[in-house]
Amino acid sequence: MITVTIIGNGNVATHLTNAFSKTKNVNATQVNSRELKAVPQADVTLIAVSDDAIAEVSSKIKNSFVVHTSGSVSLNSLQNKTRKGVFYMLQTFSKDKEVNFSEVPFCLETENEGDKKLLESLAKSIGKKIYSISSEQRKVLHVAAVFVNNFTNHMYKTGNDICEEYNVPFEILQPLIKETAQKIETISPIEAQTGPAVRNDKKTIKNHLDLLNKKQQKIYKTITKSIRNGN
Amino acid sequence: MITVTIIGNGNVATHLTNAFSKTKNVNATQVNSRELKAVPQADVTLIAVSDDAIAEVSSKIKNSFVVHTSGSVSLNSLQNKTRKGVFYMLQTFSKDKEVNFSEVPFCLETENEGDKKLLESLAKSIGKKIYSISSEQRKVLHVAAVFVNNFTNHMYKTGNDICEEYNVPFEILQPLIKETAQKIETISPIEAQTGPAVRNDKKTIKNHLDLLNKKQQKIYKTITKSIRNGN
Structure with a gap:
């Protein structure tokens, strides 16, 4: 006991x-x-x-x-x-x-x-x-956890906001969210990356920015740039 | 047929x-x-x-x-x-x-x-x-999908990079990634938000920034600010 x-x-x-x-x-x-x-x-x-x-x-x-x-x-x-x-x-x-x-x-x-x-x-x-x-390793894990948990959840939140604003049911995105998380159990995140940023599809990126408010645009641009640069 | x-x-x-x-x-x-x-x-x-x-x-x-x-x-x-x-x-x-x-x-x-x-x-x-x-709704879904899929995957990628740089196994984060995705099947992303940004825990945020490179800091600051502002 x-x-x-x-x-x-x-x-x-x-x-x-x-x-x-x-x-x-x-x-x-x-x-x-x-x-x-x-x-x-x-x-x-x-x-x-x-x-x-x-x-x-x-x-x-x-x-x-x-x-x-x-x-x-x-x-x-x-x-x-x-x-x-x-x-x-x-x-x-x-x-x-x-x-x-x-x-x-x-x-x-x-x-x-x-x-x-x-x-x-x-x-x-x-x-x-x-x-x-160790304490050092734990500190690293904690920062990484902020990205994969807190920041990822904020991506969900932003997706939810966009859907609500235009009256599209957010539930349609649930299977994609699940698959995105499951995918990296078998392939690395760098291999799993898809979308307009990694393809450098400027036309789609512009169309997307047109639909977003200023604060959403700021996130969109920052992450798109980071994906483009392979950071 | x-x-x-x-x-x-x-x-x-x-x-x-x-x-x-x-x-x-x-x-x-x-x-x-x-x-x-x-x-x-x-x-x-x-x-x-x-x-x-x-x-x-x-x-x-x-x-x-x-x-x-x-x-x-x-x-x-x-x-x-x-x-x-x-x-x-x-x-x-x-x-x-x-x-x-x-x-x-x-x-x-x-x-x-x-x-x-x-x-x-x-x-x-x-x-x-x-x-x-409709075509209009599909456009909205597609932008939202970029956030919950492409950008989320980039959060995983950044977490992976941080772990690799400090020799911590990324696999430890897999259950958290899975849980983060599953959580929003039952509660909304805004309710699911945790972490130093939403708590306004400035000390932890500073410690995290100290561990990151400039490009990771840029993402960290942008998303932290957005979470703080409730965007």
Whole structure:
């Protein structure tokens, strides 16, 4: 049995607590980050709070092994006096959408091998994909994740806006969105690139710009130029 | 039995010919667009050539019903003297990747109801999702598709570049890419937006910019600004 205290009440803390509650070998307790006076002792204390709060919250915890869940904060930002670690799940968590943890990559970092094994056991209790990732590598993954997740979602949002403006159902684009994501499981993104930018089809590019508002044009031009230059 | 002549030898022409060859009620023949002297007569003549060549190719065809497959060319760009139509599949086609036509939206346009029924029968022989889409609506869909497909793929490509530069395996990002695409089947892109831009997390944004080259920074800044402004 591994005992876990999870500090935080955001999406990550809540989804994790729910997932652990369904396992047999993990006993997890969720604690509000504003009630740090009585944090239950545990084998692993997971801090799932906003990045800015990690240092302060960790400085107040006396438990033996304190671990944060952030993609962009280094292990050494933890301010507890005891052992430190990182338990970063590279996935997007929404309040209302269930998480399939068997598909989530767990990126683990610890100060020693024993702690690594402990976090691996914890990750394996709910997941399958376990990686050993340093603070430096995690920073890189986090930037890359902003492109493939946050920025990609903004492309969806812009596509949605264009459809709404002209009364075309956005659902027609759903299969294309799915296929675009699936394609790069078998071929590299550079091979998968299609469209007017890579073909240098100036006539189509001009027609597209004519349909867009100024802010959409700015994005269209910036990305088209980047595709043209092979960046 | 519907007879079809498919003109072209690109991905769309080849995938379509293969798909029709597996059906019982469609008899399709593929013709190279450079051999237009002997185009077989057919109920439907599909022109699947590059956008720029559609007008010229169609002007040389005497068949009774001539249809192009482009997302960005209007019905009236066809130069045949007979009936005209559009049979646009809103999906990305790659040479080496099989197409699941039951997932492909068929966007149809014709000059009369009889021809619409004919193209619907043709689409239903290999697919399920059939839409009636005007030339104006198709233009809008095509621009939106550039955002959700071409530009999204460029986000994947940039993420891949960043990982390669710092020797982090890109495969760790695959589940996130898949989840990002799936998420918007149940919630809207604006609700699905997460990350430092929407949180206005300036510290993380600065850290990210420090890891990027100038060209990546340009994209990062443009999209971050657009997310901030709610565009």
